[in-house]
Amino acid sequence: MIEFKNVSSVYGDGFIALSAIDLTIEDGDFVSIVGPAGAGKSTLLRLLIKELEPSDGEVLVDGVSLANVHRADIPLLRRKIGTVFQDFKLLASKNAYENVAFALEMTGASDDQIAEDVPKVLAIVGLADKMTNFPHQMSGGEKQRLAIARALIHRPRIMLADEPTGNLDLVNSHDVLQLLKKIHSLGTTVIMVTHNRDLVNSLEKRVITMEKGKIVRDQKSGGKYVI
């Protein structure tokens, strides 16, 4: 369970990204966060992986306040939470297999484990036959699926997707969404920030609408993109 309790976030230049947010996301939810640019959607995600500290209030993951997560334990938190971005953040110098393996190497996994897990997760996202392709040899949709594979490698319980379809065409966006739904159906909490109206409307799940650092609408189910 994820809880935001009276969370505010003010950037160094005085810009108020979030003001007094209260939000609870249950395990196994599929939540879409929508709203105009600068509404604080990405800030919400960055707080969750402790890339940012809230200026005020408390963020809890599974009942543990992130303020109490020690610096050395931040990597453990981030392994519990998979992240996917609009710009994929893949390493151009590594092929598909290596990009995923890299995430495991960073945790000190053994070579045997890497050789076993990486092909499996690539198969889940449908890239089993593109293991030796480099990112520049892949389409946008494939890159995003690769990024999702990398996020999945630690078997995260929470998946954050920041504009995952922002750079993709309609068909690829649909593929990525299907993949996120598949991941969700396996019991993972998915939080997706998006601008894609059709995507949100087709999901018919919980939709949170943000504006100027505040939650202006929270539709618990069958939510629609309304701005």
Added chain:
Amino acid sequence: MRSGWTNFKRNSYVSFGTTGVMALVLFVFLGLMTLNVVANSITQSIEDKVDVSVYFKTTTAEEDILKIQKDIEALPAVSYVEYISREQAFEDFKARHAGNALIQESLAELDDNPLQASVNIKAKDSSEYAGIANYLEGTRFRALIEKINFYENEQVIARVQNISKGLRSWGMATTLLLSIIAVLVTFNTVRLTIYTQHQEIEIMRLVGGSNWHIRAPFLVEGVLYGLFASLLALAVFYPALSFISADVADKIPGAELSKYFIIHAPQTVLTVLAIGVILGVVSSTIAIRRFLRI
């Protein structure tokens, strides 16, 4: 580990520069060590030559001199006393100038032996000479003594020690200054690598790479700069040493640099490696602390 090596390899030009500057520092440091060895061997050889020579008035009877010799031998600080009689001194002098006809002729014309009897005293330690000279000044036989030849040597020793001390502190200052420059250069190089790899670092953080995994490559990079710089400095130092060693040995007897540094090779190599690695680690650590956000 592997990525540290990759960092080092990839920007080879910058790596060259960094390694070069650091090698220069280590080379200066080695030069300082050499200087130290030279200075020590100079002081040593002068100290070895130092003795106190007591010259007696020509009128002094031999028994008195032998008595004085006994007295001096009884001193705890004295290791060795040699008596040279007037005749002995005369023979020595003749022998020393055997090739010089003029001197030989003049000597033949002398009625009397003009040379003085003397006693050469060696102390166990060079610091004892002052005490021995003092003792002789105060002895009951002082009236028989023409001259105590000690003070000149003392000044020479003091001068050599002063010069070597001065050289050492200047060398230290230079090494320190260069070390700071080397740390700054290395620090900047590592910072550059951190900057060019900000994308990789960001991804490492996102996928939950442990702090150690993120930092280690940059630390390894710094260590590599130190290691290569040490090896470079040593590779230049030893040939250079054998090059100048013969020259130095010519001018300063007893200063066998090559031999000294070959005998002390393990210590020298280890010291230089240690300093190089420490410089590298310090530089990387500063860069990581300041520019690598976890």
